[in-house]
Amino acid sequence: MRNRVLDEIMERAEEIRELGPVGERLGRLDDKAAGVLRDAGVIRLLQPAGHGGLEAHPREFAETVMAIAALDGSAGWIAGIVGVHPWEMAMADPRVQQEIWGEDPDTWIASPYAPMGIARPVDGGYVFNGRWQFSSGTDHCDWIFLGGMLGDADGRMAQPPQALHLILPRSDYEIVEGSWEVAGLCGTGSKDIVVRDAFVPDYRVIPFAKVIDGSAPREAGLTNPTYLTPFSTVFPLGITAAVIGITEGALACHLAYQRDRVQITGTRIKDDPYVLYAISEAAAEISASRTALIDNACRMYDKAAAGREITFAERAAGRRVQVRAAWRAVQAMNEIVVRSGGNAMRRDNPIQRFWRDAHVGLAHAIHVPGSVYHASALTDLGVEPPPGPMRSMI
Template sequence: MSIATPPAQLSAEAAEKLRLLAAEHAAEADRTRVLAPEVVDAIRAAGFARHFVSARFGGAEGTFAELTQAVLSVAEGCPATAWCASLSAYSARFASHLPQEGHHALWGAGADTVIATALIPSGKAERVGDGWRVDGLWQYVSGIDFADWVLVCAVVASPEAVQGPPQMRFFAVPAGRYTVRPTWDSIGMRATSSHTIALEGVLVPEHLSFDRTDIMTGRNVNSDLSAHNVPFQGVGSLTFIAPVVGAAAGALNAAASTLTGRKRNPGGELAVVRASGRIDAAKLLVAQNAEVLDGRLFDQAHLARNERNATYCAEVVPEAVGLLVRAAGTSGLGEGHPLQRFWRDVTSAASHVALQYDTAARRNYAAVLLGPES
């Protein structure tokens, strides 16, 4: 099965074709811990990498709602594929903060450049002439096996006389300038290629760097596109929760296929119904987050609610999949059954730091509900 290159827009039809293709290869991807080349090509062809890219480079200038629905769909077939597709889109949005010369470096030859991102400031950067020297190790860089570029965040070395918090910057580095260390060994999301990368004294020109504050505040001095000017607080967790919720919908389909004949009973039916309610509620909350971003509702109440929504989904979706596993029984846990793969993928992905109440939602939304601490 193959997918022809579609128009720039990421359509529901393109997402559905990718879902079917990814589902065909999902078991093999889980076994080999890598996406099939045709699936990688299909992610690119479907329009995920170009979704947030400027139209002047052939990009779609798409919406958060369109992307979210596409990721939910693909995840029903293969969560690892959806995870990589989601991150390729959001990484391009991050890269829009680069200076204009950097835009041309990444997208001058076309909008389908696949970018991976290391958000945690694990490395160090030092000013060297008109550019930077970057060193360090970054873990859990999803999609790195097939990325054309990677964005890494590093702490800038400051003179001893300078006081205050350290400056952090992002640096865009092309494939071939970094080393990939195959360290990803999670039991779930096996095919996301979320490996460690190493940079050793890599020189990065100024036009391939920007201040981390730009991403956090959402103020983009190098692009006036709506999607390029969104505070990280409201959008960060959506990147990760949409594949998780879509994977739960895939688990629901897989579990339902086991409850036939004599295996269908009131207890199993009740578990499926209860799980479906949790999954549908999570879909609505994820869609609500996308609506907030597209509607540019950037007050603290909406941004904090987005964090709450995502972390809540990461709590109830594993509960739903647990109900489905118990309803399906032993047959659903066989190595050849997709339910156990969805179960492992949801469990692994929901543990992401961006989806934890304490780190992503508690303090901000508590302040909305209860007011600031006295």
């Protein structure tokens, strides 16, 4: 099936590319760049059809994110992160879906999901407090998903711990200006969020356990395999696709820069076998990362479409593939960036921006290999499920 969203993005590729430095200076995505994503329907790729969405295959989502990130890392990052939120919103109560999309199906939803708040139960809902970092694209969003822990009557974390995803309108939270001063992905505007004593009604709350175990979409009556694909596949997909797309952008800029470059020794790059070797090896590794990530998403989708239960071991192996794909691509990118010469580090050379963006993207918690590799190795050895926090996000 033709990906018409991707087609429209490529028609406006030069516009996205040129707006990248503008977003970096602003510390958030430029309004024109956000408009391109909005007009193309990027954020509606995983949105339910009943609210103007495309219910796209996860492969189409990943390919679109990669293409945008190869033009501008920050725009691709927002496409991946903000773009995944409609996927979960499809599982939410129809009342909140109507509140968000009823008048405008292009309303964007921010996050983060990290459980940095406490939700104290009250009649009809919760009183919510907390502070969160890294709300990517938040300036262009009118609603937000925030992670929180269930509290007790005194506002302390209830036992046993229970994680929640709470949905709030823009009027119920504060965006902290000046809280996104970073080395890379500057244009994502991933600012801090503060919530003070906001009332969140019951119908705007989703237990995270039901999202991670796959019961939330089934209880919502969703049948499209896109929504039955595990959260631990779909949520990391947008983030890792952005990182891989950024490395593809770095490779493209490197090739364009090296094409006519002559080293200080007088040797043309086209005549330097060591640089040529590095280019080919990096291109192969970045391509392998793309293939691995997309193949993993497709396999999970196919299992969901066949009505198969996707086991913890399969989810853990999928996360292992996803994490390794990100690291492989960034490590390959490093090999060509360090062979680009000192002028590649000048501010007017996009190579250095892709390089910084990729490393900041790799630092996202979803790419930390330790617990994922540990959990997947234990399941391979017959220990399933592994103990404690190693099960997190799997």
